[in-house]
Amino acid sequence: MMFWNSLLLALREIRRxxxxxxxxxxxxxxxxxxxxxxxxxxxxxxxxxxxxVSSLGSNLLQVRPGQRMFGPGGGGAPQFKLEDVKAxxxxxxxxAAVAPQVSRNATVVAGTNNWSTSVTGSNLDxxxxxxxxxxxxxxxxxxxxxxxxxxxxxxxxxQKELYGSSSPLxxxxxxxxxxxxxxxxxxxxxxxGMGRDQDDSVIMxxxxxxxxxxGSRDISNIQISVANxxxxxRVQEQxxxxxxxxxxxxxxxxxxFNVLDTRQIADALSGTTQVLTMLLGAVASVSLLVGGIGxxxxxxxxxxxxxxxxxxxxxxxxLEREVLLQFLIEAVMLAxxxxxxxxxxxxxxxxxxxxxxxxxxxxxPTINLLSFVFSAGIGILFGYMPAKRAARLDPIxxxxxx
Amino acid sequence: xxxxxxxxxxxxxxxxxxxxxxxxxxxDLCIEEGDFVAVMxxxxxxxxxxxxxxxxxxxxxxxxxxxxxxxxxxxxxxQRALLRRHYLGFVFQGFNLLSRTTAQENVELPLLYRGExxxxxxxxxxxxxxxxxxxxxxxxxxxxxxxxxxxxxxxARAIATRPTLLLADEPTGNLxxxxxxxxxxxxxxxxxxxxxxxxxxxxxxxxxxxxxxxIHFRDGQVEQDERLRELAS
Numbered sequence: 314m315m316f317w318n319s320l321l322l323a324l325r326e327i328r329r330x331x332x333x334x335x336x337x338x339x340x341x342x343x344x345x346x347x348x349x350x351x352x353x354x355x356x357x358x359x360x361x362x363x364x365x366v367s368s369l370g371s372n373l374l375q376v377r378p379g380q381r382m383f384g385p386g387g388g389g390a391p392q393f394k395l396e397d398v399k400a401x402x403x404x405x406x407x408x409a410a411v412a413p414q415v416s417r418n419a420t421v422v423a424g425t426n427n428w429s430t431s432v433t434g435s436n437l438d439x440x441x442x443x444x445x446x447x448x449x450x451x452x453x454x455x456x457x458x459x460x461x462x463x464x465x466x467x468x469x470x471x472q473k474e475l476y477g478s479s480s481p482l483x484x485x486x487x488x489x490x491x492x493x494x495x496x497x498x499x500x501x502x503x504x505x506g507m508g509r510d511q512d513d514s515v516i517m518x519x520x521x522x523x524x525x526x527x528g529s530r531d532i533s534n535i536q537i538s539v540a541n542x543x544x545x546x547r548v549q550e551q552x553x554x555x556x557x558x559x560x561x562x563x564x565x566x567x568x569x570f571n572v573l574d575t576r577q578i579a580d581a582l583s584g585t586t587q588v589l590t591m592l593l594g595a596v597a598s599v600s601l602l603v604g605g606i607g608x609x610x611x612x613x614x615x616x617x618x619x620x621x622x623x624x625x626x627x628x629x630x631x632l633e634r635e636v637l638l639q640f641l642i643e644a645v646m647l648a649x650x651x652x653x654x655x656x657x658x659x660x661x662x663x664x665x666x667x668x669x670x671x672x673x674x675x676x677x678p679t680i681n682l683l684s685f686v687f688s689a690g691i692g693i694l695f696g697y698m699p700a701k702r703a704a705r706l707d708p709i710x711x712x713x714x715x
Numbered sequence: 716x717x718x719x720x721x722x723x724x725x726x727x728x729x730x731x732x733x734x735x736x737x738x739x740x741x742x743d744l745c746i747e748e749g750d751f752v753a754v755m756x757x758x759x760x761x762x763x764x765x766x767x768x769x770x771x772x773x774x775x776x777x778x779x780x781x782x783x784x785x786x787x788x789x790x791x792x793x794q795r796a797l798l799r800r801h802y803l804g805f806v807f808q809g810f811n812l813l814s815r816t817t818a819q820e821n822v823e824l825p826l827l828y829r830g831e832x833x834x835x836x837x838x839x840x841x842x843x844x845x846x847x848x849x850x851x852x853x854x855x856x857x858x859x860x861x862x863x864x865x866x867x868x869x870x871a872r873a874i875a876t877r878p879t880l881l882l883a884d885e886p887t888g889n890l891x892x893x894x895x896x897x898x899x900x901x902x903x904x905x906x907x908x909x910x911x912x913x914x915x916x917x918x919x920x921x922x923x924x925x926x927x928x929x930i931h932f933r934d935g936q937v938e939q940d941e942r943l944r945e946l947a948s
Contacts, residue, residue, distance in 0.1 A: 318827050329815050625811050628772060629825040629872070630800025632793050708772050712811065 316642075319635060323643040327650075337611040338651030340604025341691065345655025345684045346662065347597035352680045353663040355590025357672035359583045364673070366579035368502050368511075372409070372542050373442060373575040374549060376535040376556070390569040392531035395519075397559055401535070405551050410438035410538040413519055417526045421515060422487040423475040430471060432488055432515045434522025435536075440466075440499075442538040448472075450482045450497030453518055461520025463493035468512040469501035486515070491525050493517060545574055601684075601691065604651065609695035612644050616703045623703050624711025637704035644696020645689055652688030656681050718781075719880060719912055720746040720769060725778035727764050727935075738764040740935040741778065748879070750946055751906040751913045753923035756932030762916050763884070765932065769914060770803060770882045771795040783879075800828055804873030804911075808885040810865040812857040818844060818868045819853040825876050843875035844868070847901060863894035867901070874905060881905065883915040887922055899925040 327334045378390040398413045416433040436458055439445070453464050465486060472481055481495045502511045523530055539548050552572050560569060616623070626636060660676070667674035722744035728737045739761045746752055756762045767773035768780060771787055774795075780787045782798065790798065799805075804825075812821045822840035831839065844853055847867040857865055866886060873881055883902065887895035903925050906913045915926065923929050927946060931939040 318830070322827070325816075325820070621811065622813055625813065626824070626828075627796065628770070628799065628805050630796050630803075630828050632796050632828075634793075635828065709767055712807065 316638065319638040319642050320646075322639045323646055326639075326643055327646060333611065334647060334650075337608055338604075338647050338654070340607040341601065341648050341651025341688050342604075342655045342658065344597065344601030344604040345652045345688050346659040347600055348594055348684050349656060349659035349677075349680055350662045350666065351593035351597050352590055353659070353674070353677055354666055354670065354672065355586060355593060356677060357663075357667050357674055358670070359586040359590065360675065361672040362582045362586060363579055365503075366575055366582070368444065372539040372545055374537040374539065374545065374552065375573045375575065376537065376552060376570060377573070378533070378570045391560065392533055393535060393570075394530060394532060397556070398532065398535060400555060400559060401537070401552065404555055405548060407540050407544045407548060408537055409540040410441040410536075412436055412439040412442045412536040412538075413532040414439065414534040414536060415519065415522050415527055415532060416514075416534075417522065419489050419526065421471070421475070423481070423484060426475045428471060428474045430468075430513050430515055432517065432522060432526060434517050434519040434526075436519055438538075439516060439536070442536045445502075446500045448498045448500045449480065450495070452497055458518045459520075461518050461524055463491055463521050463525070464496045464517065465493045466497040466499060466516045467495060468499055468514045468516075470510055470512040471515055472498045488515065489526065493521070545576070549574065598687075601688065604688075605648070605691035605695045608644055608648055608692060609699060612640065612696055612699035613702070616640065616699045619703075620706065620711045620714040623706050624708050624714065627706065627708035628712060633704045636706075637700045640700035640703045641693065641696050644700065645692035648692025648696070649685065649689040652685045655688070656685060717748055718745050719748045719750075719783060720744065720914075721779070721781040722765075723779040723781075725765075725768065725775045725780060727761075727768065727773070727776045738935055739768075739775070742935070742937055744930070744937065746912065746914065747946060748912050749906070749910050751903065751925070751927045752915065753926035753929045754914065754916045754932065755918070755920075755923055755929060756938070760932040760938075761935040762932040764935075766882060766884055766914070766916055769880075770805065771798050800825065801876075802879045804876065804878035804881045806866070806869050806873050806881065806883040806886045808888040810857070810862070810869045810889070812865055812868055812872075814858070815856055817854050817856055818849060818860065818871070821857070821868055822872045822875050825872060829876060839875050840871070843871035846874065846905075847871045861894075862890050863897060866890060866894075866898055870898070870901060870905075874909075874911065877909075878911065880912045880914060883913065885916055885918065887917065887919065895919070895922060 376393070378392055393413065395413065398411060402408070402411050412435050414433055414435045416431050418429065419432045420427050420429045421432070433439070437452060437455070440452055448469065450466070452466060453462070457464050467481060467486075475481070475486070476484070481498065484495050485492045486495055499512070519532075537548070537552070539545050549572050553568065556570055557568065562569065623636060664674050722742050725739055725742040726737070727739040728735055730736050742761070742765060754762045754766065764773070768775050771782070771790075775788055778788070782802070785798075787795065787798070813824070819837070819840050822843050823836045826836040826839055841850075841853060844850060847870050849864060849867050849871065852860065852864065857868070860868065881902070886902070887898050890898065899922055902913050902915065905911050917923055924943070927944040928940070928942045930937060
């Protein structure tokens, strides 16, 4: 009974001072809004990176010459040969796909259209390892692969840029000084985690690219898909041992190649965004605290301003705890109202910004609930002192107050 | 008639040491139910202090105060608040209505603290406003009412709970003489028709004329106590 009365009185008070109430909660609105928006977008970005990395293929190991993980492969380190690939296939078990790769940027021409893209030479395992599916046509046959025939499978971007809506199957695509027959088109996969368009490539048999574009038998990159995720670290160790043997590295020498788990990249990247998300959330929650202090400030002013009113209430028989409760509820309602408006604004802003930043929007109930409870808690925390001050007033003094 | 208020040797002092001020120096007083008492005296005579003690807003430094036989000086802050809530009504010189609040809401306020339901609050408030001659003004805020009307709202607020004792601290102090007489007529009729005991502080002798009994304070003591009209038995 007492609670409902206090609630009613608090509501009346908020309604009576609409503008001031709104300005009071602005701090909380902005604080809650900022926290939720930051965390939601941060989670979206993490999710986006995870999605993109997993779209590269599952349980993937990248083997590259050189010591560095990123950047152009090699430097002085020797490239791989087809024999290395064969040795890997024969000596390491549990592999789903082993795809040697070479690639070179080239301008490709179809009719009057031309397009600068990357031409990749690989084998059939390339499609397995990278989770590629055909949109139309076929992949190359083992015979074509072994003979290094000039047949090619196009990424979705190439098909769109060079052929538009018409089917490229059977057409001849000119790559530098030779032409190849288009036999298939891949389904689109979209941007990769590093912002590269994965669909912007032409895939041909390894030998064709080595012979026609590179003029060497080097292999710059081997992509390996492990059948069972549990075996990844075992395979990684065996690969390292095997390649050290084949490259005749002494016990003290550093690796002149590296074996990289795509999951590690994903974890590293999403770890970074998670840390950033937490940091941004923490910065935003400072504004929430500032909002709380704003509420305390206004409530203290309000107690002083309403001293006479409190005197009247006490004189006509309000108990100390009823006055306390009224002011406390007022503060909590203001704060909670601010939290609610903040959540609504944050949801709108997150949806909009997520679209703008091209990250997926996911409504996160935990952070929304947490922010709401936190803002109400701030109301209690910062409302208690002014409320206590109001309740402790001497009715005679309060009534005399001008 | 039974005694509503009994003061036995009530003293009240403020401050410490040198700054100590003795506001009441042993006041003995007895006010019966149904009386209409005017309290007069110069400022600093102790009349306001007595009113505050009678109104349970303040506690005496010494002596005994019995309200309906209850020792008020032994009650704590909350118990005194409950006593005010259930038995007392207050009318102040400055009206003391809540600003930006309608007459109806002002009158409902004490009923709210008494835990009355919304329906009963509304009915009682309307009745009280009717009684003070403000039927139809329920939804006007204080700013939209004249001084006399505001004081009527204040009286309506004080009587909406049907109190035993109505305490009025210079109720006509801020009003012109015609409004003052109207307010006094109103207090008089509340006393006569509803049997509410009225205790009023005033400076003006012609306002005191309305009372049945006039008590003069001077230097913290009762100087003179005259009965103008007999109490109906």
